[in-house]
Amino acid sequence: MIKRERYMSRIRPFIGTELVKVMTGIRRCGKSVMLELIRQELTQSGVSPAQFISINFEDMRYSYLQTAQALHDEIIKRAAAMEGKVYLFFDEIQEVRDWEKCVNSFRVSLDCDIYITGSNATLLSGELATYLGGRYVEFVIYPFSFGEFLELYRSVEPDEPVQKCFQKYLLAGGMPYLANLRYADAPSRQYLHDLFNSVQLKDIVKRNKIRDVDLLERIIAYVIANVGTTFSATSLAKFLKSEQRAVAPETILNYIRYCCEAYLFYQVRREDMQGKQLLASNEKYYIADHGIREAVFGGNMRDINLILENIVYLELLRRGYEVTVGRTGDKEIDFVCGKRGEKLYVQVAYLLASEETVSREFGAYDNIRDNFPKYVVSLDEFDMSRNGIKHRNIRDFLLTEDWT
Numbered sequence: 001m002i003k004r005e006r007y008m009s010r011i012r013p014f015i016g017t018e019l020v021k022v023m024t025g026i027r028r029c030g031k032s033v034m035l036e037l038i039r040q041e042l043t044q045s046g047v048s049p050a051q052f053i054s055i056n057f058e059d060m061r062y063s064y065l066q067t068a069q070a071l072h073d074e075i076i077k078r079a080a081a082m083e084g085k086v087y088l089f090f091d092e093i094q095e096v097r098d099w100e101k102c103v104n105s106f107r108v109s110l111d112c113d114i115y116i117t118g119s120n121a122t123l124l125s126g127e128l129a130t131y132l133g134g135r136y137v138e139f140v141i142y143p144f145s146f147g148e149f150l151e152l153y154r155s156v157e158p159d160e161p162v163q164k165c166f167q168k169y170l171l172a173g174g175m176p177y178l179a180n181l182r183y184a185d186a187p188s189r190q191y192l193h194d195l196f197n198s199v200q201l202k203d204i205v206k207r208n209k210i211r212d213v214d215l216l217e218r219i220i221a222y223v224i225a226n227v228g229t230t231f232s233a234t235s236l237a238k239f240l241k242s243e244q245r246a247v248a249p250e251t252i253l254n255y256i257r258y259c260c261e262a263y264l265f266y267q268v269r270r271e272d273m274q275g276k277q278l279l280a281s282n283e284k285y286y287i288a289d290h291g292i293r294e295a296v297f298g299g300n301m302r303d304i305n306l307i308l309e310n311i312v313y314l315e316l317l318r319r320g321y322e323v324t325v326g327r328t329g330d331k332e333i334d335f336v337c338g339k340r341g342e343k344l345y346v347q348v349a350y351l352l353a354s355e356e357t358v359s360r361e362f363g364a365y366d367n368i369r370d371n372f373p374k375y376v377v378s379l380d381e382f383d384m385s386r387n388g389i390k391h392r393n394i395r396d397f398l399l400t401e402d403w404t
Helices: 005-014 031-044 060-065 068-080 099-109 127-132 146-156 162-172 176-181 185-208 213-225 233-242 249-261 290-296 304-318 355-363 394-399
Strands: 020-024 052-056 086-091 112-118 136-140 265-268 270-272 284-287 322-328 331-339 342-348 374-378 390-393
Touching: 005 031, 005 136, 020 031, 031 052, 031 086, 031 112, 052 060, 052 068, 060 068, 068 099, 086 099, 099 112, 099 127, 146 162, 146 176, 146 394, 162 290, 162 304, 162 394, 176 185, 185 213, 185 249, 185 290, 213 233, 213 249, 213 284, 233 249, 249 265, 265 304, 265 322, 284 290, 284 304, 290 304, 304 322, 304 331, 304 342, 304 374, 304 394, 355 374, 374 394, 390 394
Parallel strands: 020 112, 020 136, 052 086, 086 112, 270 322, 342 374, 374 390
Antiparallel strands: 265 284, 322 331, 331 342
16 A cells, blocks of 8 residues: 555644544545555554544445434444544545534544545535534545656556656556556556546536536536646537537536536636736636546547646645646746745646747746746756756656755
């Protein structure tokens, strides 16, 4: 089992505190593994596993606990038979109706330490915020980074050079379970396709009671095909109209929002760097795992420039950056990243094959006058850094611990 230290280092300070630890992220991205890693840490620190109560609500054995009252009664009964602090681990908690009420009740009435996971971003909106009133911490879990993928892939192909490993990552993506399939092509594709169907059906259609599934599928296909490309709901409405599907831009935005809430897509806003304001239209969207895109839609190698952007964007999120697309005059910077008052700029290219490409990618920074780090990353093997702007091979960039 991979240790996922980047997440554990953030969660560790909260272990044993009264705050509810909430882990969210796309289905099958490794949230259950995080619960197991936390249990291991607790055991190593001297806590007896007899003090753990672990329930995965997607397991049919626990289907009788899918209301707040039933879960409350069961936990109170089991906790009464235990000595000392009780450690509660609830996996895919969104399956329990009104779960917020009983989680808050446990926090008040039991000597307990609570960890929950869920596959929807609205898990923490409205109700939970009301019941828990700031007494929770949230951690978004993402599929494997290239570094994590490399660690596992090398256990299957120990002699594979890093260039070949990265080519595999471009197609397979970072879903943890693929390591169990030894990254074999056909089974991996099948698994990712089924996972996509499961996210679409359980986390989007069923949760939001969508009736027009055909329209949803068309919108998802369009966004997947256009990851990293700016488009508006109006342009998508025109495209659908050309396919004999008249639909209002508001409906399109709602459907895309449902996909973002299920962590299938991430929206990136555009920012006017000179006016320091967010631009209202033409956002970009990236997919949670580019391996899903290859399995469902294909064409990752054909659209390699977009996939490289997708990979870098997810890595920025993993490292805790808030990311926007920057516009300065008629130039655009792929990623403007902020964290604790520090900034970082990243421009992503496939290859700096011509002087024109070099001028365009490095020239994106012409109007940026601050001294924060500025990167151009590409698949080129040679260092082309110039004018204080750092050029890095994308594999090296992803594997570098400190970018500042």
